[in-house]
Amino acid sequence: MKIDSVTIYKIIMNLKRPFRTSFGVQKTREIVLTKLQSGDLCGWGESVTDTGPWYSPETNNSVTYIIKKFIGPWLKKEKEIEHPKDFTSIVSKIRGNPMAKACVEDALWDLYGTIKGKSLSELLGGTKNKIPSGISLGIENDFAVLLQKIEYAIEKKYKRVKIKIEPGWDVEIIKQIRDHFPDLGLMVDANAAYSLKDAEIFKKLDKYDLMMIEQPLHYKDIIEHSKLQKMISTPICLDESIKSFDDAKHALEMDATRIINIKPSRVGGITETLEIHRLAEEFKVPLWVGGMLETGIGRAKNVAVASMKNFTLPNDISESERYFTEYIIDPIFKLDNNGELGVPKENGIGVNVIQEKIEKLAISKEKI
Secondary structure, three states: OOOOEEEEEEEEEEEEEEEEEOOEEEEEEEEEEEEEEEOOEEEEEEOOOEOOOOOOOOEHHHHHHHHHHHHHHHHHHOOOOOOHHHHHHHOOOOOOOHHHHHHHHHHHHHHHHHHHOOEHHHHOOOOOOEEEEOEEEOOOOOHHHHHHHHHHHHHOOOOOEEEEOEOOEOHHHHHHHHHHOOOOOEEEEOOOOOOHHHHHHHHHHHHHOOOOEEOOOOOOOOHHHHHHHHHOOOOEEEOOOOOOHHHHHHHHHOOOOOEEEEOOOOOOOHHHHHHHHHHHHHHOOOEEEOOOOOOHHHHHHHHHHHOOOOOOOOEOOOOHHHOEOOOOEEOOOOOOOOOEEEOOOOOEOOOEEOHHHHHHHEEEEEEO
């Protein structure tokens, strides 16, 4: 592959309804997209960053800067890129910035699949034609509204429901949910809102038969999660703490996580995801793909990743119509009657990107 140009788009998309977590409330999504052009062919990538450093230290502006100043020019200087895995060495001088790297590496994988005439799932060794989908529900001011959303999820056949929690919105809420839905596949996500001093809260949650507790403690922590896991029976699932293969290795060796939520963009892209997938197989630890309110571009990548064999738990990949009022891909992702999403089999990410729509939604566009 010879990269002729790198185009960075910043677009804004409206959410169907506000989404609240312990970080705050979102009504719109500002999203960074990259387009890599090679002759007549192109590949697309998406950043999962936000306007501020809420989930990670990276932001939309930092991602744009890193791609514009470093990654884009470096890619264009390469005479030939044989495989997307070569990207790791190209950007090896850049410390951190995994989401900026992933935004471009994803586009390389898409482009490579298009050139080779293979779907991303096939390139990754995917073994599934469909993947199980879970749903993530934010914090609500009205518990009755939350119950309605859970009933909707059950009606749509989502395989499990994830409830966001924060101090003051945890044990009693989960108790009420269990009272209403005793057989529901249920987990909670704290988004690092607690400390080890709150261990009693998690001990109380043990009685509600949760599939897992996701990222209860500090977003950088591994050691205290290991301590907490010894105090409770519910499996801990790390999210923010796993930013690389090394993080995953340390967490698994310390029994700080018994399930891993992999967001490919959080760990620097698909290549690093493949390494963590291999590691998890060695430790016999199940995986699932986490979601970040992606557009169809990021969603298509996530579905392909989730098709790999060790992604055995329901993924945070819902149908396209759940979050956005309009779409930048065709076809969009729809749940089947069994709460599953089909894995695209067309070349690259397997969906058509509607560039005209992206141009319309763009608030900035920079070509390198």
